[in-house]
Amino acid sequence: MATILVSILGLGGAAAQAEEKRGPVTNLPLPRYVSMKASEGNVRRGPSLTHRIDWVFKRRDMPLMITAEHGHWRKVQDRDGAGGWVHYALLSGVRTVLVEKDMTPIHVRPDPGSVVTAHFETGVVARLGDCLPEWCRITAGGYRGWTRKEGLWGVGADELRD
Incomplete structure (x- = not known):
């Protein structure tokens, strides 16, 4: 039991150090x-x-x-x-992000059913705005809107911004 307790405490300590x-x-x-x-x-x-x-x-x-x-x-x-x-x-x-998926749809709202106002090609560098758990607002080339975070590089998967 003591060995398990030490292992659990050891992992918790390492996780706390990584976060800090x-x-x-x-x-x-x-x-x-x-x-x-x-x-x-x-x-x-x-x-x-x-x-x-x-x-x-x-x-x-x-x-x-x-x-x-x-x-x-x-x-x-x-x-x-x-x-x-x-x-x-x-x-x-x-903050900027790099679009990683070709023809990434840019939506009016953070909702896959909302109107698409533009599509960004792979390699577009966009200014990063607000981010929700799965969506970020980005701006490039006079277009702005929401896209899924998974198609962007330059923002953490768990990062929230407002």
């Missing part, structure tokens, strides 16, 4: 989503200017996930898991 993981610099949750503020940003192997540039992100407003922090540097990854260290000045707290 915060960046040592900002004290904000990790991981978290941000977007590219700049139209171009160097991605480095480590958190300083002395580290080699592995590649360059070239898409303004692209959603990224911050996974670590060190000083003025944030370790980020894109939808494909590619990433590295980017200076925090190149990032924005403005």
Whole structure:
């Protein structure tokens, strides 16, 4: 019985630590989503200017996930898991998402039976608005409306926004 109790307590402690993981610099949750503020940003192997540039992100407003922090540097990854260290000045707290399903319907209301006002292609970057448990309001190209969260990258599955 004592072994089972220790195991349960051990799991609870690990779950609590995972929920409370915060960046040592900002004290904000990790991981978290941000977007590219700049139209171009160097991605480095480590958190300083002395580290080699592995590649360059070239898409303004692209959603990224911050996974670590060190000083003025944030370790980020894109939808494909590619990433590295980017200076925090190149990032924005403005939330965007990447449409992952081709011809994603954009509804007037968060209801599959509501009127569809547009369809977004795969790869569209949209501004993120309110999010309910299964739906998010997004805006792109002059169109706005609600779509299912499952077809978006850049928002957590359990994330609610208002």
